[in-house]
Amino acid sequence: MSDAANFDVPKFQVWDYVVFGAVLLMSAGIGVYHAFAGGRQSTTKEFLLADKKMSVWPVAMSMLASFMSAITLMGNPAEIYNYGTQFIMIGLSYSLVIPAAAHLYMPIFYNLNLTSAYEYLELRFSKGVRLAACITFILQMVFYMAIVLYAPALALNQVTGLNVWISVLSVGLVCTFYTTLGGMKAVMYTDLIQIVIMFSGMTAILIKGSLDVGGFQEVWKRAGEGDRLELFNFDPDPRVRHTFWSLFVGATFTWLAIYGVNQAQVQRALSTPSLKHAQIALYLNIPGLIFLLIITVGCGLVIYANYQGCDPVQLGVVQSADQLVPLFVMKSLGAYPGVPGLFVSAIFSGALSTLSSGFNSLSAIVLQDIIKSYFMPNMSEVQATRAAKGLAMGFGALCIGLSYVASYLGGVLQAALALFGIVGGPLLGLFSLAFFFPWANWKGAYAGLFTSLATTLWVGLGAILVYKPINPLKPLSVELCSNLTSVAQNVTMAIEDTPPIADWYATSYLYYSIIAIIVCVTVGMCVSLATGPENPREMDPRLITPILAKIFCCVPDKRKQALWCGVPHDKVEEKNDEKEQMEPMATVAFHQNGHINEESVSEKL
Incomplete structure (x- = not known):
């Protein structure tokens, strides 16, 4: 491994710059394309959520x-x-x-x-x-x-x-x-x-x-x-x-x-x-x-x-x-x-x-x-x-x-x-x-x-x-470097x-x-x-994950209610994970102190 001591690092050649420049241009080009494609990023839904x-x-x-x-x-x-x-x-x-x-x-x-x-x-x-x-x-x-x-x-x-x-x-x-x-x-x-x-x-x-x-x-x-x-x-x-x-x-x-x-x-x-x-x-x-x-x-x-x-x-x-x-x-x-x-x-x-x-x-x-x-x-x-x-x-x-x-x-x-x-x-x-x-x-x-x-x-x-x-x-050394005289080695540090x-x-x-x-x-x-x-019974169930029911998923449905910690998940229509599109949830009005108002208001867009 004597050749390991030769650390004359070569520089970029023409083809390296070509490859590197191509990546830059490709990334920039994708941005330009999507700036004019589709809806031209004219809405926040398109710009932020595609x-x-x-x-x-x-x-x-x-x-x-x-x-x-x-x-x-x-x-x-x-x-x-x-x-x-x-x-x-x-x-x-x-x-x-x-x-x-x-x-x-x-x-x-x-x-x-x-x-x-x-x-x-x-x-x-x-x-x-x-x-x-x-x-x-x-x-x-x-x-x-x-x-x-x-x-x-x-x-x-x-x-x-x-x-x-x-x-x-x-x-x-x-x-x-x-x-x-x-x-x-x-x-x-x-x-x-x-x-x-x-x-x-x-x-x-x-x-x-x-x-x-x-x-x-x-x-x-x-x-x-x-x-x-x-x-x-x-x-x-x-x-x-x-x-x-x-x-x-x-x-x-x-x-x-x-x-x-x-x-x-x-x-x-x-x-x-x-x-x-x-x-x-x-x-x-x-x-x-x-x-x-x-x-x-x-x-x-x-x-x-x-x-x-x-x-x-x-x-x-x-x-x-x-x-x-x-x-x-x-x-x-x-x-x-x-x-x-x-x-x-x-x-x-x-x-x-x-x-x-x-x-x-x-x-x-x-x-x-x-x-x-x-x-x-x-x-x-x-x-x-x-x-x-x-x-x-x-x-x-x-x-x-x-x-x-x-x-x-x-x-x-x-x-x-x-x-x-x-x-x-x-x-x-x-x-x-x-x-x-x-x-x-x-x-x-x-x-x-x-x-x-x-x-x-x-x-x-x-x-x-x-x-x-x-x-x-882990152990590191320079013992096998060729054509080298004294070099700095790891120093054992005194533990204060x-x-x-x-x-x-x-x-x-x-x-x-x-x-x-x-x-x-x-x-x-x-x-x-x-x-x-x-009060869990007054909590909007759409804001809570029933973690115990998720973990113990094999528990019969009749017994899962005990794992909901009082949150009325049964009042929410079960959403089928197989559906291709989920319905948007209505937003919830709040009092200034942060408590939930049970009455839903407008659809959140």
């Missing part, structure tokens, strides 16, 4: 692409390179996340015929709760998208030498362009193409990297020699970063915050013609998520096998493990015209899919939950559509600016998943409190949301700013005495969502019971 006419496959692939971004393509291989294969156990969580999202959360959103998921919180609690949750989501998404925007800039910088911030600006402007012009249809059709490019790029790395060391059997052998093969770590200590329990149980709730209640995913499901189509689209994500996980884990093993004994990070060739994938591509595939361009297109596509989803979802909730709700309730359809497009453009500019902050967050994979736990966890807790606990009132909702958010911010920021947990890397609070900050980031749900539901229910709980 007229609710999207078929299953584009929706499913868009869901998959939305949060499987450049962070996944670079972060997963870096995770395997540094810490081993334990991370692959996160795939088990997908089998719980998708059914829960499809059958416990999505039916409520779909049957209410909403545009914003946060409209539900006004129906269930109050207008103020809706606004508080909406603002929380906005903060989560803009910082997440800043991370997503910065990550591919690292790849472009590594393989082309192009300035990172010029890359950030280019990516952000192209994405903002086609999202603003083409709306949801452009977003989902570009996502469909981009997910194909993502899979193609990573597959090329897996195949060529294996051949470079003599086949995948040799890759596996070297991974074993380097202590990279680990699957079943059953250590119950919550301070251990990745174990079977954190990756299975903890990640289930982390991903449920994305697939169950995140506006970007809910909005995609709502763009389908029926609830059945939305549920099928969700289930199609299971094989897609697992396939992408396997490919990225395989790429991590391949990169380790090629650089075993000659670590580019210790050599200073790259600044962090997140840059190993683009480095390896240029070293191994740089001689093949157009292939490095395909890889960078894959990274770029991952960023585009996530950013476009975020811009579209953020414009939807700001329009529905803030502008229409508080400032211009009677705005015309033309005004609303123009506002939605302007908001998408504004969020693009904001994320470009915030990407500077993302450059200080360290490993992109952990930063992104930690953010979903810190902010997404409390939102999942709030929606779960609303969906499954009919006794909860608006006061409990406020208390639960703010208490859980304060708790996760406490532990998350404490781990970043106060006592950063020590996560030992730390106060007990440091153990709290050392909690695995994958448990943040569980902590948030426990705190939100516990505090929310205690406050609700203390201030006067809602």
Whole structure:
């Protein structure tokens, strides 16, 4: 492996720029096409929900692409390179996340015929709760998208030498362009193409990297020699970063915050013609998520096998493990015209899919939950559509600016998943409190949301700013590098005495969502019971998921009523999941204190 020491990285060639430019033009072209096709994005329903006419496959692939971004393509291989294969156990969580999202959360959103998921919180609690949750989501998404925007800039910088911030600006402007012009249809059709490019790029790395060391059997052998093969770590200590329990149980709730209640995913499901189509689209994500996980884990093993004994990070060739994938591509595939361009297109596509989803979802909730709700309730359809497009453009500019902050967050994979736990966890807790606990009132909702958010911010920021947990890397060395003299090796760090609070900050980031749900539901229910709980018998059953009846689905119908917790679900006509089109629900009038008025008012459009 003496050739591993030669890290003269080749630059882009003409064909690489051709492939890369073709992806840019294709994405922009789709936006231009949908700006003039159909209804020309002249209504908010078309711009934000694609007229609710999207078929299953584009929706499913868009869901998959939305949060499987450049962070996944670079972060997963870096995770395997540094810490081993334990991370692959996160795939088990997908089998719980998708059914829960499809059958416990999505039916409520779909049957209410909403545009914003946060409209539900006004129906269930109050207008103020809706606004508080909406603002929380906005903060989560803009910082997440800043991370997503910065990550591919690292790849472009590594393989082309192009300035990172010029890359950030280019990516952000192209994405903002086609999202603003083409709306949801452009977003989902570009996502469909981009997910194909993502899979193609990573597959090329897996195949060529294996051949470079003599086949995948040799890759596996070297991974074993380097202590990279680990699957079943059953250590119950919550301070251990990745174990079977954190990756299975903890990640289930982390991903449920994305697939169950995140506006970007809910909005995609709502763009389908029926609830059945939305549920099928969700289930199609299971094989897609697992396939992408396997490919990225395989790429991590391949990169380790090629650089075993000659670590580019210790050599200073790259600044962090997140840059190993683009480095390896240029070293191994740089001689093949157009292939490095395909890889960078894959990274770029991952960023585009996530950013476009975020811009579209953020414009939807700001329009529905803030502008229409508080400032211009009677705005015309033309005004609303123009506002939605302007908001998408504004969020693009904001994320470009915030990407500077993302450059200080360290490993992109952990930063992104930690953010979903810190902010997404409390939102999942709030929606779960609303969906499954009919006794909860608006006061409990406020208390639960703010208490859980304060708790996760406490532990998350404490781990970043106060006592950063020590996560030992798997063995890395530069012993086999040729023509090298002394290089920096890993230094054994002296363990300082730390106060007990440091153990709290050392909690695995994958448990943040569980902590948030426990705190939100516990505090929310205690406050609700203390201030006067809602009467389940007076609750509109269309706002509550009968979770016990869903779990114990084989119980005879006559006995299911006992599992409804007093909510009169028998008063609502049962909707057949096989129907192609669900009837829109009538909106519900509210008193100022957030309690439901039994009398339905006008149909919600």
